[in-house]
Amino acid sequence: MAEGEGDAPPEKAVALKNCESIFLTGTTVKIVGLDDMGDNLLMKVIEKETILKDIQFRGAISDFHCIKAKITKSDYDQLLIRYNKDDIYGDGNNYELCLLKASADAWQKELADKEAAIAAAAATAAAAAEAEAEAKSTKKKKKRKPAAEWVSQGSELEIEEAMAKPTRELLVVSIARKRREFGASHKFSDKDSQELWNSSQMECRPFKDPNFELKRLEHELGIQAIASKVLVSVQATNNMPQNGTTQYEPLAMSEEEAGTHIHGENMDGFLGGITDRYELALQQNEVMDIFEDEFASLAEEDNAPGTKSANVISEYQSFTDLTYSKGKKVSAIAWMPKRKGVVGVACTEPVTFDERIESAGRVKTSAILIWNFVDPIHPQYVLEAPFDVFAFDFNPKKPEIVAGGCYNGQIILWNTTSVQAQMRKKEKKTDVDETGEAAIPVVKHHLLSAIESSHTLPVTDIIWLPEGIEVMHKTGKVVETGGSSCNMFVTLAADGKVLFWDLRAKKDPKRGEIIWTPTYSVTLTRLDIAGDLSAVKFSFSTISGLKSTFFGTSMDGEVVYADFLRPDDVDHPEFTKSVSSAHFGPVLALQRSPFFEDIILSIGDWSFKIYKEGIATPIFSSHCSDTYLNTGCWSPTRPGVIYTAKMDGVMEVWDLLDRSHEASMSATVSSYPIAALAFWPHKQAQQLLAVGDSQGVLHILELPRNLRRPVQNEEKIMEKFFDRELSRVKYVEERQKIRAAELKEKEQAAQAALVAAGASGAAPAKEDKKNSDDKYDEKMEQEYRTLEREFKIQLGLIDENEPMS
Amino acid sequence: MADAAVEETMKRINSHKGVTGIIIVNNDGIPIRTTLDSNITVQYAALVTHMASKARSVVRTLDPQNDLVFLRIRSKKHEIMVAPETEYVLIVVQNPSAT
Numbered sequence: 001m002a003e004g005e006g007d008a009p010p011e012k013a014v015a016l017k018n019c020e021s022i023f024l025t026g027t028t029v030k031i032v033g034l035d036d037m038g039d040n041l042l043m044k045v046i047e048k049e050t051i052l053k054d055i056q057f058r059g060a061i062s063d064f065h066c067i068k069a070k071i072t073k074s075d076y077d078q079l080l081i082r083y084n085k086d087d088i089y090g091d092g093n094n095y096e097l098c099l100l101k102a103s104a105d106a107w108q109k110e111l112a113d114k115e116a117a118i119a120a121a122a123a124t125a126a127a128a129a130e131a132e133a134e135a136k137s138t139k140k141k142k143k144r145k146p147a148a149e150w151v152s153q154g155s156e157l158e159i160e161e162a163m164a165k166p167t168r169e170l171l172v173v174s175i176a177r178k179r180r181e182f183g184a185s186h187k188f189s190d191k192d193s194q195e196l197w198n199s200s201q202m203e204c205r206p207f208k209d210p211n212f213e214l215k216r217l218e219h220e221l222g223i224q225a226i227a228s229k230v231l232v233s234v235q236a237t238n239n240m241p242q243n244g245t246t247q248y249e250p251l252a253m254s255e256e257e258a259g260t261h262i263h264g265e266n267m268d269g270f271l272g273g274i275t276d277r278y279e280l281a282l283q284q285n286e287v288m289d290i291f292e293d294e295f296a297s298l299a300e301e302d303n304a305p306g307t308k309s310a311n312v313i314s315e316y317q318s319f320t321d322l323t324y325s326k327g328k329k330v331s332a333i334a335w336m337p338k339r340k341g342v343v344g345v346a347c348t349e350p351v352t353f354d355e356r357i358e359s360a361g362r363v364k365t366s367a368i369l370i371w372n373f374v375d376p377i378h379p380q381y382v383l384e385a386p387f388d389v390f391a392f393d394f395n396p397k398k399p400e401i402v403a404g405g406c407y408n409g410q411i412i413l414w415n416t417t418s419v420q421a422q423m424r425k426k427e428k429k430t431d432v433d434e435t436g437e438a439a440i441p442v443v444k445h446h447l448l449s450a451i452e453s454s455h456t457l458p459v460t461d462i463i464w465l466p467e468g469i470e471v472m473h474k475t476g477k478v479v480e481t482g483g484s485s486c487n488m489f490v491t492l493a494a495d496g497k498v499l500f501w502d503l504r505a506k507k508d509p510k511r512g513e514i515i516w517t518p519t520y521s522v523t524l525t526r527l528d529i530a531g532d533l534s535a536v537k538f539s540f541s542t543i544s545g546l547k548s549t550f551f552g553t554s555m556d557g558e559v560v561y562a563d564f565l566r567p568d569d570v571d572h573p574e575f576t577k578s579v580s581s582a583h584f585g586p587v588l589a590l591q592r593s594p595f596f597e598d599i600i601l602s603i604g605d606w607s608f609k610i611y612k613e614g615i616a617t618p619i620f621s622s623h624c625s626d627t628y629l630n631t632g633c634w635s636p637t638r639p640g641v642i643y644t645a646k647m648d649g650v651m652e653v654w655d656l657l658d659r660s661h662e663a664s665m666s667a668t669v670s671s672y673p674i675a676a677l678a679f680w681p682h683k684q685a686q687q688l689l690a691v692g693d694s695q696g697v698l699h700i701l702e703l704p705r706n707l708r709r710p711v712q713n714e715e716k717i718m719e720k721f722f723d724r725e726l727s728r729v730k731y732v733e734e735r736q737k738i739r740a741a742e743l744k745e746k747e748q749a750a751q752a753a754l755v756a757a758g759a760s761g762a763a764p765a766k767e768d769k770k771n772s773d774d775k776y777d778e779k780m781e782q783e784y785r786t787l788e789r790e791f792k793i794q795l796g797l798i799d800e801n802e803p804m805s
Numbered sequence: 806m807a808d809a810a811v812e813e814t815m816k817r818i819n820s821h822k823g824v825t826g827i828i829i830v831n832n833d834g835i836p837i838r839t840t841l842d843s844n845i846t847v848q849y850a851a852l853v854t855h856m857a858s859k860a861r862s863v864v865r866t867l868d869p870q871n872d873l874v875f876l877r878i879r880s881k882k883h884e885i886m887v888a889p890e891t892e893y894v895l896i897v898v899q900n901p902s903a904t
Contacts, residue, residue: 250847251834251835252847253837261837261893262811262837266893267811267829270893271814271895272810273890274888274895275814275818277874277875278818278888278897281875282818282822282886285823285899286821286822286901291879
């Protein structure tokens with residue numbers, strides 16, 4: 001194998017004989033023309049003459065000067081100079097000059113050899129490399145395929161096509177022009193391009209070159225990218241829920257074990273140690289409840305000094321209208337449910353029966369005014385009726401329906417939906433006050449009941465049945481229809497009839513108009529006394545459903561307890577169950593307590609009485625006042641407060657917790673008798689009481705806080721109060737019985753004694769008694785006589801010796 | 806006899822006003838002696854012993870030298886008093902506002 005390039009390590013060679021090593025500077029090199037010598041040109045021939053000239057020219061500074069003699073002595077002219085790059089002689093000289101031809105030849109030969117060697121080395125190297133590669137390939141396949149002949153596969157055709165070959169010979173064109181034509185003077189002028197194009201001067205006309213007629217084609221291409229969908233299915237194991245149950249028992253200790261524990265000494269020590277702690281804790285708890293909330297159980301102070309203002313009933317507003325209510329008596333007041341500040345007032349003529357008869361023939365209208373707090377001067381609207389309305393009320397569910405009872409016993413119905421809509425529109429439309437009297441809308445009645453089937457005397461009270469409850473036609477059974485509208489109401493008049501009316505009166509197909517008749521009617525009698533109950537007010541129990549028992553009052557001062565359910569078997573059933581004469585005059589108000597369902601307040605003549613359902617005697621009767629009481633009611637928020645209104649326009653507040661022998665507070669509302677009272681049913685921070693007097697003025701009073709807020713446990717206290725009163729009543733009854741029994745006994749005893757002594761005995765016994773009485777009298781008489789005589793003697797009026805008379 | 810002492814103590818505690826029941830429980834929470842009926846007893850025993858041990862661990866964690874002496878749980882209706890010791894626990898239920 002070859003040994004590579006064969007870079008022999010630079011050894012310190014010895015110059016051949018007649019070869020001189022010299023150092024040539026750069027200038028010398030240039031002058032002599034050796035500057036193209038280098039790595040690629042190691043040897044160069046140089047004329048001896050050139051060197052000698054240089055020596056001659058430059059003298060001693062020439063580099064060749066030192067070997068001048070040898071150069072002149074050299075036998076050939078073409079001196080060979082060799083570049084000594086590696087400083088092989090080690091003397092710092094970079095050139096070598098050969099002075100003898102033989103040496104020059106030797107050098108040349110040396111160089112040629114070197115080159116050959118290099119070439120050979122290269123060749124061998126190449127061969128070696130090839131051999132190596134071959135050796136590698138021979139590892140894979142043992143046999144080396146001989147190089148195949150090149151078979152044309154058609155690739156040279158492609159190459160031929162791609163090659164650019166001249167298709168023809170190169171043309172040689174020779175153009176000649178006479179010399180004198182060069183450099184002639186010229187004249188340029190402008191010409192319009194248009195002309196140019198069209199003129200015959202232009203040889204080249206514009207033409208359509210098909211090569212340039214490339215049409216740009218628009219290629220419509222749409223690309224839609226969608227996610228690749230892959231359908232994968234997975235099977236999940238179905239974990240069925242399974243019911244699992246665990247049954248466990250608490251660890252218990254057997255009896256013996258428990259016994260051992262108890263009787264063990266540890267137990268003793270244990271209990272002895274902790275008992276003290278327990279004692280302490282238990283006693284602490286007994287002494288005082290430390291977790292009690294004192295503030296919650298703090299009683300309300302109502303007599304704090306300086307808070308007088310909280311105790312006064314103040315007038316909030318008052319309403320009166322000149323046209324409609326002036327001089328008229330307010331007969332009934334009703335607040336409109338669901339609306340704040342709307343109250344209706346029925347105004348009736350304060351005339352006596354005779355006067356009414358006189359004016360009976362004339363056509364008159366009466367009005368119910370609907371006031372809104374917003375406008376105290378003009379009523380919002382007016383419900384007109386052909387007769388005086390003494391009782392009316394709004395439908396609790398649909399306040400647009402108003403039902404009322406008239407003087408002649410007819411029932412009248414108004415529907416105010418249109419007016420209300422009008423009101424709302426007006427409110428929305430303008431804020432500007434219209435000048436002059438805005439016309440107050442008047443609503444005419446919608447329906448009047450049939451005269452034959454209505455009451456015969458003025459209707460005095462009207463109550464709507466609670467929602468969803470109705471009374472059946474013939475039997476009077478209470479039916480809960482479950483609806484949410486109030487369709488029925490009940491009216492009461494002085495003729496003793498209780499009539500149940502239904503709103504949904506049907507049109508009589510015959511006459512084409514609506515004849516409104518009551519669904520059910522009940523007549524109340526006075527039980528023991530013949531005649532109908534001239535009823536004034538009634539009160540139903542409406543808290544849970546509707547009980548068929550109710551209370552009624554009469555003009556004669558009776559409070560009756562009746563049942564309107566008609567029993568099936570009796571023909572003319574007695575609806576009145578019990579009668580109790582409560583008052584001396586007409587009982588003008590009757591109300592159940594809003595807190596206790598069986599406690600009823602009745603107001604008449606000069607006092608009010610509280611009854612408990614089932615007991616005929618009142619459990620509490622108030623002190624008589626100096627004027628008649630016209631009306632009254634319970635306080636809706638305080639169980640123990642009653643409001644009564646008197647004939648002199650004073651309203652009294654009776655606080656039964658405070659004192660029950662007289663009124664706790666009184667407020668002068670007006671100077672005319674108060675005719676009607678009604679509380680605003682809305683429970684809110686402000687409690688308003690509407691009071692109507694007999695001059696047609698409606699006063700709205702605001703009640704102070706102490707009358708609004710119940711005292712702590714007030715209900716319980718009142719309950720106890722009533723219970724006490726009840727037990728008192730019962731006790732009195734008992735005692736009466738006992739006393740009656742005693743009296744009877746005494747009489748019997750007397751009789752017996754009489755009988756026992758016999759007829760004779762009876763007389764002397766009597767005489768004896770008489771005698772004894774007489775005797776006693778005489779005795780006393782005698783004593784008196786003697787005394788008188790002595791006295792007279794003392795005075796000297798009678799002489800001692802005069803006999804006694 | 807130790808028995809008598811036990812009885813006497815229980816009677817004394819019972820005689821306080823408002824005491825509803827007494828339960829003596831061992832430190833596993835198994836009732837030994839009780840004046841209430843068994844269902845309630847078992848519940849009280851289990852729940853209250855847990856509570857007491859938790860309370861004790863609170864006290865001891867805050868200060869290892871300390872130990873729980875008495876635990877009173879006041880609820881709206883009554884008060885539960887627990888005195889845990891090493892071996893037994895006594896639970897007393899009292900209604901403090903019983904008038």
